[in-house]
Amino acid sequence: MSGSAGSCEAPIDRCVDRCSGLQHLVRAGRYTLSAEEGGADLSGLAEVEVLIVGAGGTGSEILHLLAMSGFARLTILDMDRIELSNLNRQFLFQEKDIGAFKSDVAAAFVRARCPGVAIHAVVGSAEEQSDDFYRRFDLIFLALDSNAVRHWVNRKVVELGTWEVVPRAAVPGLAAADAHAAPFVRVLRACTPLVDVGTEGYRGHTKFRHPPRLPCLACAMDPTPGEEKVPMCTLHTIPRLPQHCVLYAKEKLWRDAFPDTDLDADREEHIRWLTEQARQRQREFGIHGDITEKYVLGVVKNVVPAVGFTNAFVAGQAVTEVVKRFTGVGESREVFWVYSGLNGSFLMATAETGLPSCPVCGPVPVLALRADMTLAEVRAAAAAQLRLTVTAAAPLLWTGPGGRLIQAPAGAAGDAMTLLSLFAQAGAEPYLREQWCTDAVLPYMTITAEERSCQVLCKCTL
16 A cells, blocks of 8 residues: 555554554464473574474475564475476475475575574485484474375374373273283373374365374374375485386376377386386385386376465465464464365364374383392283283393393293392392382383284383
C-alpha cells in the first residue's frame, strides 16, 4: 500500500506495537517444554538448537522457514550432491550448484539471506555421526526418503534419552504381570523430540514423535497405509538401493539409448534390457539385493513424481506447529497430519500414545542378580526373569569398568564361580561393589539365548 489511509509507513517496530498478535508471535518466547518432558530452560527460539536431517525438497523448505521464523541455531545434515533433476523443486539450488553438496549450498544460501542465523552444514550420513553430535540438539527434523535411516535416528535419540530403573510394579500396565518376571524395568523419562516429514507425489505427512509423552516412530501406526512406491527424488542421487539402479536405467540410460522410443513396461524385451542395465549399475556401486525382471517391472510401474508445492505445504505445517509449541502463540496440535494435494485437504489424526510393548521406547526388563549368585544361577535367573530359552552352559560376558569386557570361564568350574569372585579375579571387585551394586551403572550381560547372542541389562545387589 502507498499513501492510503490504511497504509503503514512506520518502522517495523511500530507496526509490531500496533499489532499485538504479530508482536506476540515475533517476540522472544519461552521454550515451553517442561523439564519432565525433556525440555531445557531456554530463553527463546534463538536459543533452540535444531537439526534437520535431509537437505532435499522438504529439508531445504524447513531450513529457510525455521531461519525466517526466529530459530537461529540450525544444523543441516545430508550426504548427497545436487543433481539437475533437483532444480524443479529445490529452490535453494541453482544450475551452477550442480555437483556441490546439498547441505553446503543450502546453508550458504540461507546464511546469506538471514545473516543473524548460525547455520552449520554437515556432509555425511546420519549413521556416521557421534552420540555427542545428537546430544547437542533440542529438536530434530527428519526430512528423508529412507525409512531405514528414519528408524535409525529414532532408535539413537531414544537410546540417548534419560532412562530410570524402577520396580516393575510401579509401571502402569506391568504391575499385574507374572510374579516370576523381571522385578525391575528400565523406563524412558525424556528424550529429544522428533518431527518426521515426508512427501509422496501429491500427498505428505507430518508426525510429531516425543516419547514417552508421544509415541516414537517404532511404536506409532500410520493411519493411512498405502502402496509402497519409489520416490523420484532419489533417481539421480548416489545410488544406495536396487530400485535406484532400476530408475536410473529407466530415466537416463533408456532415454540416451532410445531417444525416439517410449518405454513400454508391458513389453518383455524392454524390461529385459532395463534389468541388464540395472544389474550392471548395481555391480558398479556394490549394492546388495536381487534385481529380477519381476522386480524391475514392479519398480517401473510405481514411480511417483516429486511435487514442489507438496514439500512447501508439509514443511509449512511442520514449522507452524513447532513455532506454536515453542512460543505459546497458539495451541500446538502435535499429532499426525496428512496432506492430500489432490483434494486440497488436511487430515488431522487423533493424538497418539506410545505402545508399552514398543521394542525401542517401551520398558526394558532388567535382570536382577545378587553378587553371591553362581554363574549357573545367573543363567537360570535370565531364563526365568526374561523368558529366554538359555543355552546350557551359555558363555557369559559383562561390560566392566571403562567398557572392558569380563568373560566367565567355561565348564563346571566356571558354573560354580560367583559373580563376586569373577569380578575379583578380573581386578574389578571395587567396580562391582561401588558402582554396579549402587546402581551407578547398569552393565550389559551378553548371553546365548534361543540360539542367538542377546544383550541384557543387569542390576546387582550385594
